[in-house]
Amino acid sequence: MGLTEIAKPAMLAARGGAWFRGEGELEVHVGVEPGFRPAAKAHPAILLDGVVALDVLVDRLATLGYVVDRTEQATFPGFIRAHVRDAHGNRIELLAESA
Numbered sequence: 001m002g003l004t005e006i007a008k009p010a011m012l013a014a015r016g017g018a019w020f021r022g023e024g025e026l027e028v029h030v031g032v033e034p035g036f037r038p039a040a041k042a043h044p045a046i047l048l049d050g051v052v053a054l055d056v057l058v059d060r061l062a063t064l065g066y067v068v069d070r071t072e073q074a075t076f077p078g079f080i081r082a083h084v085r086d087a088h089g090n091r092i093e094l095l096a097e098s099a
Helices: 051-063
Strands: 004-006 018-021 027-030 045-047 079-085 091-097
Touching: 051 079, 051 091
Parallel strands: 045 091
Antiparallel strands: 004 018, 018 027, 079 091
16 A cells, blocks of 8 residues: 555554554554454545545555455445455555545
């Protein structure tokens, strides 16, 4: 997704997990816990800067081998949406305001 891993503060690093930063103010903090199972429905949504940015990201993810689902367009009027699962099976929603 074009995010760069950044160092966690020393006092938090011992907890595990990772932090990532993207363009603008995007920052994603990922933690770990015992007995992990991927979230099938609960998910973060990332609002992208327009439909072109969404299309570019979707194409990049597909090129990397991720399955991208764009079937749920009618369920959120005013937005173009896509869903993808991360390497651990967690659902992530990508969206952009439609014109």
